[in-house]
Amino acid sequence: MPTTSIHGTPDYAELDALGLDPSEVVYFSSNINPYGPPPSVVEAVQAEISRSFLARYPDSRSQRLRERIGAYHGLPPGAVLVGNGTADLIWLLAHAYGNNRNAAILSPTFSEYADGVIMAGGHPVYFPLPGWQRIYDPSASRRRVGAAGGFGNRFAPAGTTVEQTRKALEAAAPWLVFICNPNNPTGEYLTPGELRYLWEGAPDALWIVDEAYAEFTEDPWSAAQWVLSATNGRPARGPGWIVLRSMTKDFSLGGLRLGYLLAAPSTIERLQDVQPPWSVNGVAQLAGLVALDELTWREETTARLREETRALQAGLRACGYAPLPTSVSYFLLPVGNAQAMRDRLVAERMFVRDCTSFGLPDHIRIASRPPEENARLLEVMAEFARLPGGGF
Ligand SMILES: Cc1ncc(COP(=O)(O)O)c(C=O)c1O
CATH class of the missing domain: 3.40.640.10 (Type I PLP-dependent aspartate aminotransferase-like (Major domain))
Incomplete structure (x- = not known):
């Protein structure tokens, strides 16, 4: 089902249409700290x-x-x-x-x-x-x-x-x-x-x-x-x-x-x-x-996330992609056709943000996640990059 997302958060109607439960998909589309909430909360x-x-x-x-x-x-x-x-x-x-x-x-x-x-x-x-x-x-x-x-x-x-x-x-x-x-x-x-x-x-x-x-x-x-x-x-x-x-x-x-x-x-x-x-x-x-008592937790988890973002960007560069520099845990990636790339990744149960609604129809936005999930995304993106045209 081709879609144009307005937000990176789960679209429950879309998930229903795809027969997916929110827990079965990975949201690289949502800029949220993937390590939280803090256990004390x-x-x-x-x-x-x-x-x-x-x-x-x-x-x-x-x-x-x-x-x-x-x-x-x-x-x-x-x-x-x-x-x-x-x-x-x-x-x-x-x-x-x-x-x-x-x-x-x-x-x-x-x-x-x-x-x-x-x-x-x-x-x-x-x-x-x-x-x-x-x-x-x-x-x-x-x-x-x-x-x-x-x-x-x-x-x-x-x-x-x-x-x-x-x-x-x-x-x-x-x-x-x-x-x-x-x-x-x-x-x-x-x-x-x-x-x-x-x-x-x-x-x-x-x-x-x-x-x-x-x-x-x-x-x-x-x-x-x-x-x-x-x-x-x-x-x-x-x-x-x-x-x-x-x-x-x-x-x-x-x-x-x-x-x-x-x-x-x-x-x-x-x-x-x-x-x-x-x-x-x-x-x-x-x-x-x-x-608000968990500021150290926030500092530590966001620092970890920045490191993982750098590693994910390096992995994407190694596959031939050109991620844009960032100061946070999400970044833009030029892919040619953002909607097509999103739909290809949805088929793999991974959501990225198609940035067409931002006025960037050739970019997706990826929010970094824990290393195992980033590794899965990289694996699939590397496969795409090897296809003729590669989508970018
Ligand atoms: C820049 C920006 N501001 C505000 C929000 C909304 O934040 P909240 O979920 O706290 O309403 C978002 C959510 O995507 C955002 O990207």
Whole structure:
């Protein structure tokens, strides 16, 4: 069954159609820490689940979790908002700030920024990230609402610079800017200096920095350091910086979902007014609190994963593929026809992300997994590479 995936997470209808159980397939398509969740999180959840725990409403403000997250980032609890996954918060932000506004989306990137903005009645404007160019491709179809690969968008690696991106932002004067750092799907990670430099091109915009994958990098940093000094010493103008983080990814809580947002307390108050109550369930709040005691576990497992990513990339290079450099555990791989490659791998019960919906129809995205699973992928990819045409 040929498919065009919008997310790398399991598509249960597709699995049903293929007669597959989720446990029978390996997800190289989902950028989640394959070693998690930390055992202490599983134990704490198992110990706490009871009739009364399940029957009780959760704290609708996730207060204890906000305190812990704030302490971790050196911010007051009033600068933290917890959500039912980061995607929930992206849509909340789009609805709070995107209506009838231009939102710059630094692309190719995660589709939920554009989707949220469009559903909020705003207008996504796609700007190529440094190192990328946008190519108008009328054959790029409109997929779902706003996936970046629709509306004639196609992207390709290019020698474009941070300065060019900044100039484009300067000329457009957007109201909102969405930037994913490290970026999904490319794995590129802008330094604090580069992000500040870009910001100078649109300093009056509200900058939303999605750091869902920051903790997968060797040297994580956070724009959270700027949320309280949003205007950089100038008279208050816009709301400045908003930072998003996902605990779903690095602590592997896909079945629960947990994300948070860091911003100036006045911004948090406004967002709280529009967030549906009780959106973060009690199990997720508990898991989040325990997970924040597991920072060493996170450091160790993500370091292991980076090593495995390097080994997987080296293995692919040895077969003749040319994986793109990355700072995280997922990376892009040019394969010629991404959808065909995905479908070939699905037949082998391995899912990779077809990046057509990102505007990259010739790339797949692979998220590294434990060595035995990576070895199986390499074996199959090596076989493909030996076929005439090889698919890349
Ligand atoms: C960049 C980015 N941000 C946010 C999310 C969503 O995170 P969550 O599962 O916590 O909603 C994803 C998931 O794929 C993502 O890639």
